[in-house]
Amino acid sequence: MLPSLIRLVPPVSSIPEPEDLFASSLGSIFTDDLRNQHGDDPNTLIVYKSSVFGEMELSVADPSGENERKKFAHYLWNAGVLMGEMVGGRGTGGVEDGESRDSGVWMREGEEDAKSGWWTGDEEEKLWSVRGEIVLELGAGVGLASIVSALAGADEVVISDYPAPELLANITRNVENNVPESLRSCLSVQGHEWGTLDSTFSKANAGRFTRILAADCLWMPHEHHNLARSMLHFLSPSTDARVFVIAGFHTGRAKLAPFFEEVVGEEGLEIEDIYEMDADGKRRRWQAERDGGTEDHGERKKWLVVSRLRRQHS
Incomplete structure (x- = not known):
């Protein structure tokens, strides 16, 4: 289950209140109430446990104004956790056979791979691989x-x-905190406002990226077109280039559906694959509407839409 891959570590000096203990146990007490967001407190660490790369300690931002808080980048959402799982794969990642990492993050040779459940098989896992790719994440959060x-x-x-x-x-x-110094030269952090395609960064990187990632970026319908424009602008013209989109239904299916049903096609992209997956890896077909629009909130928040997009074929 996705929430089981996350634990929160409060500051050493903090004394947990009874409310904190109760909140951390809600998932065990109310098994139907899935926790789908992690973080908010900038003094609390989010620990993500990957079966391939070990534990990663992540901090959240402390937004300085209401406008920044409305971006909700100070959380890690389950869509982001699943994206990490999907692109991470089951193998030894960027380490060649027999190699190991001093920090212990890489899987050791001969270790058992505990991961299962996200892919239908090796072929699908390869479709989500980022090995050897040029990757851009939009709305990256943590x-x-x-x-x-x-x-x-x-x-x-x-x-x-x-x-x-x-x-x-x-x-x-x-x-x-999580990437060894030897790999940091391949990483950069950039500010980008969706749909702003005339900035220095946007102009210099048009059509460069063979993989574009977007996790839980669909809850603002008024930004759908801007997001899709950025996706198409940065996406490589290569026929193998793909956009990976994962989003949770916690803000309402009606907010997400128009992106896939209308915006994707209007902005020059097309859907290669789309389905719904719950926090345990169970799948079902994508539907723009369920239960006549009266989908139960507690049930809805367990599910995510998972999709791969590409440029429209001419």
């Missing part, structure tokens, strides 16, 4: 998927989010 991409053998990774200094500084901290 930067988990990008960090995993670097560890998994991507040739280059650009981690982008809204150009607020505190958001970008926090991503940079997370990179420094």
Whole structure:
């Protein structure tokens, strides 16, 4: 289950209140109430446990204003956790056979691979691989998927989010804390506002990226077109280039559906594959509407939409 891959570590000096203990146990007490967001407190570490790369300690930003808080980049959402799992794969990532990492993050030779459940088989796992790719993450939040991409053998990774200094500084901290120095030269952190295609960064990187990642970026319908324009602008013209999009339904299916049903096609992209997956890896077909629009919130938040996009074929 996705939430089981996450644990929160409060500051050493903090004394947990009864409310904190109760909140941390909600998932065990109310098994139908899935925890789908992690973080918020800038003094609390989020620990993500990858079966391939070990534990990663991630901090969240402390937004300085209400406008920045509305971006919700100070959380790690389950869509971001699943994106990390999908691009991370099951193998030894960027390490060649027999190699190991001094920090212990890489899987040791002969270790058992505990991961299962996200892919239908080896072929699908390969479709989500970022090894040897040039990767851009849009709306990166804490930067988990990008960090995993670097560890998994991507040739280059650009981690982008809204150009607020505190958001970008926090991503940079997370990179420094979780990526060995020998790999950091392939990583950079950039501010990018979706749909802004005339900036120096946008013009210099048009059509460069063979993999574009977007996790939980669809909850603002008014930004759908801008997001899709950025995706198409940065996406390589190569026929193998893909955009990976994963998003949770916690803000409402109606907010997400127009992106796939309308915007993708209007902005020059097309859907290669799309389905829904719950926090345990169970799948079902994508539907723009369920239960006549009265989908139960508690059930809905367990599910994510998972998709791969590409340029429209001419």
